[in-house]
Amino acid sequence: MAPEPGDVPRPEFIADSIVDAILAGRLSPGDRLGEQALADVYGVSRTLIREALGRLAAxxxxxxxxxxxxxxxxxxxxxxxxxxxxxxxxxxxxxQSRRGALTAADVERLRSHVADEQAAIAEGDAGRRSWLLGDFHVCLAETLGNALLAEILKDLTARTTLIATLYQSTHAASQSCSEHAAIVDALAAGDLPLAAQRLREHIGEVADHLGAPRHHDASLRQALAPVPEAQAPRRRLFTDLLSPASAVPPVPHPEELLP
Incomplete structure (x- = not known):
């Protein structure tokens, strides 16, 4: 949720908006995130910027x-x-360790997620599309019932979503969405071995079609322009996992890293 007018943006909001810009392709691998430039964009101190960047570095x-x-x-x-x-x-x-078919409610949750993916693809919303395609796998893990592995997978999915976005995978988003639908079809039929096979093929295809990193010339202010509330993801792959401010260790200024 965006801050109210006059409010100082919190570190988690700043971190979220940087991630949004990466997923939407407005920031590229290797782009410099100047502390003062970011402080000017958000109207905050460099201390808050370092806290936000420290969360993403973690x-x-x-x-x-x-x-x-x-x-x-x-x-x-x-x-x-x-x-x-x-x-x-x-x-x-x-x-492979699942015992028994998914419930009708679980299957409906996954089908609804695939429908959201299709809508984002049709609308050309690159950031939401990337987020949803990654979040499908978190949603799948949650429906399979292992909360601990779902949390671990959330972090891994965040990393691979970033990688696929940065490397501009030639694996079409619509193809990924179709493969998600095929996985759900197998689960709905109670065929867990087929679902596992389709999942294995899907992840392998995405990994095999990573291309060269892409680059953009947008300024930080352009790249970090706010996303309309209606297009914002329902939850966050990345900052949902980040520790509260009180638990984040102090991040040294780059100059403090010098010998």
Missing amino acids: RGMVEVSARRGWFVVQPSPVEAREAFEARLAIETGLL
Whole structure:
């Protein structure tokens, strides 16, 4: 939710809007996130900016280096592949360990999610589309009933959603959505082995079609323009997992990292 007029944006709002810009493709891998530039955009102190960036750094979304400051992460091909492999192991494991078919309510929840994906794709909303395509896997894990693995998967899905977005996967969003629908069809039929097979093929296809990182020339102010409330995701893949402000360790200023 956006801050009311006159309110000072909180670190979690700032972190959310940076993630929105990454998912929508308005920020690119390696883009510099200048503290003063961000402070000017949000009208806050650099201390609040560092807290927001520290939250994202804790989840591997941004990184800080001595002398150079903060940047959007640029995962290596090896890091990208490892993240997808970890997701594959957890998701297929969840399906293989499931005892019994999903309930009608669970199947309806998944079908509703796929319908939301289709709507975002039709509307051309890149940020919401990317978020929903990733969140399908979190939603699936939650319906399978293992809360602990669902939380772990939420973090992994966030990372792979970022990777797929940064590398502008040539795997079409509509194809991913169709594959999600096919997985749900298998679950609705009570065929868990088929659902696991389709899931394995789907994650493998996405991982195999990562392309070169894309780049944009938008200014930070343009990239971080607010998203209309009606287009905002229902919940967050990333900052839902971030610790409260009191639990986030102090983030050093880049200059403090110098020897």
